[in-house]
Amino acid sequence: MRKLIFNIAFVLLLPVGTVHAQADFATRLTDRLSTFYARHIPVKLHLFFNQPAYHPGDTAYFHISFLTAEGYKGFSGRQIIDVALVDDKNVPVVRQQVLVRDGFGYNQVAIPASLDPGNYTVTAYSDWMKNYDPELIYHTSLSILSGKELLEKRIYSTAFYPEGGNLIQQVSNKVVMMGTPGAKYSIVTAQGKEILTCTPDSTGLGVFYLTPQPGEQYFATANGALRTALPTSTDTGINLLLTPATAGGSLRIVLQAGTQTLREAGDKAYIIISAHGTAYYSAAIAFGANRTGVVSIPTAGLPAGVARATVFRDDATVLAERLFFVEEASPVQIMTTFDQQTYGTREKVTIKLHVNDPQGGKARLRVRVFQKDLFPQASAHLPRHPLQLSGELPYTAYRRYATAPANVFDNFLVTQHERLFSWPEVWNNTRAEEIHNFRTGLSFSGRAYRRNSSGPLPDSTHLTFFLQEDVMTYAIYPRSDGTFNFPLLNDFVGDDKVYYRADRKGVIQKDIAVDFGQKDTIPAMTTDAIYRETADHAAYGTFAEQQKVIEQAYGFAKRAPVQHYEKVNPHAFLEEEIFSPDVTINLRDYLLFPDMEETLREIIPFVQHRWHDKQHVVRMYITDLEVMGTEDPVYMIDGVLTDNTDYFMSLKPDEVATIKVVCTWEKLRTFGQIGKNGMVLVETTIPDNARNVPVPRNMVTVKGITPTATLPQTVNPKADRRYPQIKAALYWNPELTTNDMGDATISFYTPDNTGTYSIQIDGITYSGKPVFASDTFSVVFQPALVQQR
Template sequence: MRKFLLQTSFVTMSLCPLFSKAQTQPAAIIDHINQRFEQYTRDNYRQQLYIQTDKTTYLAGETIWMKLYCSILAFGDVPDMSKIVYVEVLNEKNQPVLQQKLGIHEGLGEGFLTLLPTMETGNYTLCAYTKWMQNFGEEYFFKQPVTIINTFEQLSLVDSKQSKKAIIKFATNGGQLVAGVKNFVAYSIKDPAGNGLEASGKIVDNAGNFVTDIKPGKFGIDSFSFTPQSNKKYKALIHFNQQDTIVALPEVKDQGYVVTYSMKDHFTIMVETSMPVGQTYYSTVVQNNGKITAVDVAPVIPDATNPKNHKIHFYFKGKNPIREGVNEITVFDNEYNIVGQRLFFQPPTAKLNITTKVNKSIYGKREKVDIDVATKDSSDQTVPANLSVKVIRKDQLDLNKVDDIQSYHMLTSHINGIVEEPAYYFAGSNNVVEDANMLLLLQGKYSVDWSAVFNTKQPKFLYAPELNGHIVTGKVTNKRTGKPMPNTMVYLSIPGKQVRFFATTSDDNGYISVEVPGYYGDGDLVVQPAPQDSAAQIAINSPYYVHKEQPIFHTTQDVILTKAAVNDLKQRHREMQIQQAFFGDSLTLLAYKGPTDSAAFYGPPDEQFNLDDYTRFRTMEEVFREYVPTVMVRKHSDGLHLLALDKGLNSPKFFDRDPFILLDGVPIFNNKKFFEYDPLKVRKGSVVAHQYIYNNLKVDGIVSLQTYKGDLDGYQLEPYVTVQEYNGLQYPRAFYSPQYDGRSRNNRRMPDYRNLLYWSPNVKIGNDGNGKVNFYTCDIPGEYLIVVEGISTNGQVGYTYTDFKVE
C-alpha cells in the first residue's frame, strides 16, 4: 500500500508543470502537501460499507435480508480485513431499536434482521459501521432509509399528493455570500420524503428590489448566480401549493472567497476574493476517494474589472485531474488554511458489466426459472465476481429511494440525506454533471480532515480495527473510590461447551481490551479480577456507537402512502401470515453454527477424562483421588486443595501451589465451593500438567471441567464477579426457497405466498465470467423483478435488473 501511495504522489507532482525546478517555493509547497497527505492516508485509512437489502419497505415481523460489502476507500480493489460489522435499525430520534453483529471475510458478508412484531409503523434508518469507522463519526457510516408498517395497528395513512409541507434549502460555496463577487447559489424545494416539488418564486433584496426568478427543475433542484452587494440582505419569495413562503438567503460578508471551476478547453479552478491579499501563492489539491490526482500552486493576480478584488487561477492543460466519481477540490492559503472547497462529479465509464438472461418472459405458477448471469469488465473481458441476487414482486410499497452498489460507491456515499433516483446520475443524459454538482453543493460532504493532514502529531484512535475478531473493551475502577485501577489482572470467560477464557491486564488508565475471535450466538460474559483485587469493579462497554439525537433521512415519522398502495399492503399482510403459519420452521433454518474448532485456549491437554465412562462418585474429592492421576488432593489447614503434576521436569513432581481451575471456562478460586459442587453435574475434564503462561498470567497447571450444558449448572459465583448478557456474531440463516417436482407442484394444500421469491447473497462467478441460478415461482401472479449487483475481483462494481411475469 505504501509503495502505491508513493507512486501516486509522484504522478500528482507530474501534473503540476506550472513552475520550473528553479522555483523552489511552489515546489516545496507541492512536496509538503504530497508528503503530509500520504502520511494522513496511511494513518487514517477510511473504510466504505455498502449493504444491499431485499427491499425497502417491510411489515413488522418480516426479515431484512442483507449482503455486505466493505472496502478501503483509497483502494477500491483491496477488500477490507475487518471481521465485524455492526448493523442497527434506528428510529426517528436516531436511537437503536434493533442491533446485530455480522461477520465479514475479505470484505464480504451476509446476515439478516428479524423485525419485531410489535414495532411501530414509521420511517427508520438502517445503519452499519465497523469498529474502526467509529473513530471518524457517524457521518461516514452506511445509512439507508427503510419503512416499517405494523399492519396490526390502526394506520393513519397520508396520500403523498396531499403533502403540503415544503422543505426549502439554499447553499453557497462556503455557506455565505461574498459581496462584490459573483456567487453561485444552489437551491432545493422538496417534501419531507425527499421528493422534488413544483414551485416558483423570485429573489429580492431587503428593499424589495428584484434580483432573479427561481423555478426548480428536476428533483426540485436548480441554481442561479448573482453578485450580492455589501450591507444588503436577500430573501426568496416562494409560491407553493397556493401559499407564499419567505426564506432568507445566507448572510452577505464583505470579505471572503468564492471557488468555481470550468471544463471549457481544459479543467480550471478559479478563486475570486475580496480579502486583502498579503501573500504570493495559493495552492489547490484535487483528490478522489483518498488519492491525490493533482496539486497545483498559483500566484495572486489583481482583478482587472474590480481593483478591490483578486483572482487565483489553477490551469490543468492536457492533464485533467478529474477522475470518475466525486472529486474534492480544496484551496489553501500559504499557511494551509482552507479558503474554499467544491465537489465535482464525473460519471463513471469503468464498471462491472452484468448481464442476466431468463429462459422466457412469462411463467406459470410454481414453475422453475433459470437465470444465466455473465460478468465482464469495462474492457469487455470476462472477469470473476461475487454477486447478490434477489427476485421480488413489484408493488406500490417501494417507498424509499435507495442506492445500488454503483451509485453508492460513486456518488451517494459522498452525500448527506436522501437522493431522489440515484440511477439518474448514471444514465448518460446531457445535464447529469450539472445536476449532480448542484446536488453536491446542497448535500455533499468532504472525506478529508485537512487540519489532521497538516498536524504532525501522531493521531490517537479510541477504537482499534477488529482484524481477527470482536474486541471486548471495558474499564476497571475501585468500587469504593471510583478511581481507575491500573495494572489489574482481569479474567473474561464465555461459559459454554467450548472453553473460552481470556486474561488481560488493565492499562495505566484502567482500560481493558480483549480480542474474542469466533464468538457466535447469544451468551453471557463473566468478568472478574484476581481474588486479591476483589475491590475492583469492571464495567464492560457496549460495542455499539452512541448516536446523536438527530434525524438522518426523514423529517417526519409519518408513513406516506398513495391510495393505490393500500391493496398491496393488505396483500402483503395476508402473505406474511400464511407463510409464517405454513413454513415457520423453514423460515428460521440456520445455515451453520459458527466454527467447528473446539480446542481450548491452552491447546492439547496432558490428560482428558469423561466421567460417564466411570462409576460416578458423589464428591469432587473422590473424583480426583480415584480418576485423575495428574492431580493430587491435599488437605491443608484451610481445607482441601488440588495440586497438579509438573510433567515439564525431568523427574515429574507435583506443584506446591493450586492449579488454575476452570468450570465451563470460568476461573474458580473458592476451594470450599469447588469441593462442595456436585460432580454429577460435570461431564468431562482435562488437565494441563505443566506450568502455563498466558499473557501476564502464570499458573502451575490447569484443571478444566465442563458441565453437560456448559452453563455452570447452578454454581454460585463470588459477589465481585460481573455477569453480563453479551451477544456474539450472528449465525447465518438459509433463505427458504421451495424446490418443486411434479408431485409437489400440484400440492395446493400448502400455499406458496412468497413475495420475495429468491435471495442469494453469495453467487460466485468464475474466471469464465458465467454463472447460473434457479428458483421456482409462487402462487401469486404478477410482475417480478430480478436484481443482480456485486463486485469483481479487480474492484469494479456493477448492477443490473430484468423482469418477468407470473400468470
C-alpha cells in the same frame, strides 16, 4: 498527475489572464496529500439486501462490501464490521458483529416479530471509520411494514450555499438554496427591497444568481415568515462556477476573483482537482486585470465518483472549493437473457448474465429476485451506485438525491463539503494519528469498579474472565482507572456467557464488579423526516400477513416427522478441554441418600461439606497440590456456570444423573483464579433445568461473531401442490462470481403467486467498477401446464 488543459475565455471580452505551468506549490501540495492518505486510508462500505422492505419477524439477508475508496479493492484478510438495526430514537434494536473476508461477506438481521412498524436504519462500520466524521458512517433506511402504508413527512430547513463556498461581491454568484418545495422565497436587502425570488423544486432545492454589493446584507423570506440571512458577502476569495461534464467530456470552470483577493501584481492562485487522496490535475493561474478565467478539464483521466475542485493561494489558504460528480467514461453493462419472458407457476427460470466491462469481464455479483408489485418503492435504475457516494457524503444528505437527474444532483453537491480531512491538516501535517484501528478479531473492553463506593481499585487488582461456551480463560491487570481492553485469542460464534472474578494478592474481592457495557455507542444519524402509518394498505405488509395465515392453515403439509434425540452431555466441550474430569460418579450406581449433604459425605470423594453460621460451606481437596481449597468451588450445572452453593446443595439426589469432580491443579489451571478452588460438574434429569440454575451477578452475556444463517429456501417444484408456495423474495444469491468472460447462469423455480418479478444485480468488477442492473419477467397461471404436471 497531469497538467491542466486550459481554454481561456473572457467575460465581456476583457483582457486575457495568464496561465502558468504546474508550480512548486502544487507539487508540494500533491506530495503532502499522497503522504497524508498513506496514513489515513479512506474506506467504503455497502450493504445490499435480499428485498427492498420487510415485515416484523422477517429475516433481512444482506451482502456486505468493505473496500478501499481508491480502486474499490477489498481489504485483504479478516475484518469485523459492526452492524446494527436502529430505531428512530437511535436506539439499537439488533446489534451484531459480522466477519468479512478479503472485503466481502454476507449475513442477516433477524427482525424481532414484536418490532413496531416504521422506518428503521441499518448502520455498519469498521472501528477504523470512527476516526473520521461520524456522519460518514454507513447508513441505509430499512422499511419494516405492517398491513398499513408508511407516510413520510419531511422536515425542511432553509439554508443557502454559494457555489465555491463564498459570496463574492460585484460578480454573479450561483447560490443553491434548500427550502420547502413549492414555497416562494423572496431575496431581499436589509431594507426589505426585493432583489429576486426563488421557488425550490420537489426535492427542496432551488437555484438563483446574485451579484452582492459591498456593505449589503441579504435575507430570504417566504410567506411572511421570519427572515433567514444569506452568507455575508466578501471581496476576498474566488467565485467558482462549475459546469459538470457528460461521461468522457470536459469539465468547465469559470473563476472570478474578488477585488481584494490578489492584492499585488503577480499574485497567483492554484487549482487542484483531487479525488480519494490523489491530485489528478493542477496548475497555477496569474489573473489579469479582469480577474476572470475559464478552465476546461478533460474528465477521462478522473475516477468516476465524487471529486473536488479547490483553488488555493500559495500559502495553502483555500479560496474556493466545491464537490462535483464524475460520470463513468466507460460504464459497465450487465445483460440479462431469459430462456423465456413469461413463466407459469412452479416453472424453472434460467437467466444468463453477461458483464460487459472494457477492462475485463470478471465480476463479483449478488442477485435478488422479488415480486415487483409488492415493492413499488424499489428503484429499478441507479444513475449513481451507492458505493460511489458511501464514505464521501452523509447518507441523510444524499439519499434523496442519489437517483436524481444529473443537474439536480450537481446542485445538491454545491451544498456539501469535504468531510474526510481539511487542507490545513494536509499542508501542515497536523492531523493526529488514528486512535482506532482495523479490527481483525474480537476483543473485550470495559471497566472494573467498586460496587459500593466510587473509590479507585486496590493496587494489584487481578481480573480473570472465563468464557463458558468457548472454554477460554483470560487474566489481566486493569489500568489504574479500572479500564481494560484486550484481544481474544479465538473468535467465538454467537452469544457466550462470561464469568469473571476479581482478586488481590490471591484473595477474592467480592465488592468489585465489571461493566462491559456496549463496545461503543451507535454513531448517531440525524433525521429529516418522521413516519406514521396511514389507512392505505402496504402491498408487502399485507402480503406478509396473509402469507403467515396461509402457512398456518396449510401447516399440516410440511410438518416434519418427529425425531428423537439422545441426551447430549452439556459439559462435553469443557471435559474435552481438560481431557476428562478427575472423578465421575453416576448416582444410579449407588443407593441414593435423601440430600446432597449426605451424598457428598458418603459418595463424592475430595469434596467436603460443613455448616458455618447456618450457611453451606463446600471445600474441595486439590489432590496434586495436597491442599484444601480456601473457598467454595465453582459449579457447572446442566451447562450453566454458577457459584451458588445453596442451589447446588438444594438439588435432590434422585434428580441428579452424574457428578464429576475436577480436583487437580494440572486441569484446574485452565480456568485460572476461577478454578483455583476446584470445579464440580453436575448433570441433572430435570427437563430444561438450565433455565433454573441461578446466574451469578458476576456473569454477563457477550456477543461474538454473528453466525451466517442458511440462505432462504427457493421454491421446490416437487412439493405437494395442495400446499401453496407463496414467496415475495424468490431468489437470493449473495456470492456469484462470473467467469473471466463475464458470464454466469442462475436458475430457480417460480412460486404460486403470479405477477411481475424484478431481478436486480449488484456487484463490482475485478477492475474496480461498481455495477447495477435490473430487469423483469412475468409469472402467470397456466392451467394446461399444471395439468401436464
